[in-house]
Amino acid sequence: MARRKKIYEGKAKTLYEGPEPGTIVQYFKDDATAFNAEKHAVIEGKGVLNNILSEFFMLGLGQIGVPTHFLKRLNMREQLVRSCEIIPLEIIVRNYAAGTICKRLGIDEGTQLPRPVVEYCYKDDALGDPLVTEEHIAAFGWASQQDMDDILSLALRVNDFMSGVMLAVGIRLVDFKIEIGRIYDGDFQRLVVADEISPDSCRLWDIKTGQKLDKDVFRRDLGSLTDAYTEVARRLGVMPNNPPAPGKPTLVN
Ligand code: 5GP
Numbered sequence: 001m002a003r004r005k006k007i008y009e010g011k012a013k014t015l016y017e018g019p020e021p022g023t024i025v026q027y028f029k030d031d032a033t034a035f036n037a038e039k040h041a042v043i044e045g046k047g048v049l050n051n052i053l054s055e056f057f058m059l060g061l062g063q064i065g066v067p068t069h070f071l072k073r074l075n076m077r078e079q080l081v082r083s084c085e086i087i088p089l090e091i092i093v094r095n096y097a098a099g100t101i102c103k104r105l106g107i108d109e110g111t112q113l114p115r116p117v118v119e120y121c122y123k124d125d126a127l128g129d130p131l132v133t134e135e136h137i138a139a140f141g142w143a144s145q146q147d148m149d150d151i152l153s154l155a156l157r158v159n160d161f162m163s164g165v166m167l168a169v170g171i172r173l174v175d176f177k178i179e180i181g182r183i184y185d186g187d188f189q190r191l192v193v194a195d196e197i198s199p200d201s202c203r204l205w206d207i208k209t210g211q212k213l214d215k216d217v218f219r220r221d222l223g224s225l226t227d228a229y230t231e232v233a234r235r236l237g238v239m240p241n242n243p244p245a246p247g248k249p250t251l252v253n
Helices: 046-063 098-106 134-139 145-167 223-235
Strands: 006-009 013-017 023-028 031-034 041-043 072-075 078-082 091-094 112-122 171-185 188-194 202-205
Touching: 023 046, 046 072, 046 078, 046 098, 046 145, 046 223, 091 145, 112 134, 134 145, 145 171, 145 188
Parallel strands: none
Antiparallel strands: 006 013, 013 023, 023 078, 031 041, 072 078, 091 112, 091 171, 171 188, 171 202
16 A cells, blocks of 8 residues: 655644645544643544544534635544645634633633633744734734734634534533634635644533533543543534534533
């Protein structure tokens, strides 16, 4: 069998050249890292759950007209996506205070924010993904003003979609991170939601109990990460033996 070409190996995913030009295969690994990779573990099944959950969210976004790089899931660990140029920014949307905003601004964890707060971090592991302003983004040419307008609009649409989907299954979307890619079509470019959307990149709390169902379980040693992600997948009706059906989440009492 021909060996496929590895393009990039990240902390949680490996990218391979896809079968057609302009496509990439995203392989979801079981590796979990935190605190800029200072903490690392291999958590069996995490990659499978993230692959299926990311498929569910990306398909749902596509259904409401939010462009994404997602093409199709290939198997339990891999999905086919459109190749794009990743803008070197992490776009974070926060609905409730948690994580770095608590430390930075002295806000209690769980405080509801007056409106969704969008932040940008420069994607650079060596620098610890520092928070940057639109002034930095413009000055260093990472994105144009038009790009920034489009990115803000995409981020807020993703937030509305994800908040609604999670609310329907009794989960609060506290915050999340997305990445945006450029796809070139001749002289034109369009922006798409890229990378992944999964409990690795969101904070998800059970609305009734406050139980954390996201990567903070690993960051803070709060129990089984697989159990937490499985609970999210179960509530959304996308457990691996039950193929994803976007738009058909299971209601919980
Ligand atoms: P915070 O800034 O509080 O650490 O993170 C805010 C949100 O963005 C959290 O949901 C967190 O999981 C996500 N996030 C921030 N940086 C990264 C990152 O480098 N990788 C992933 N997967 N998620 C991130």
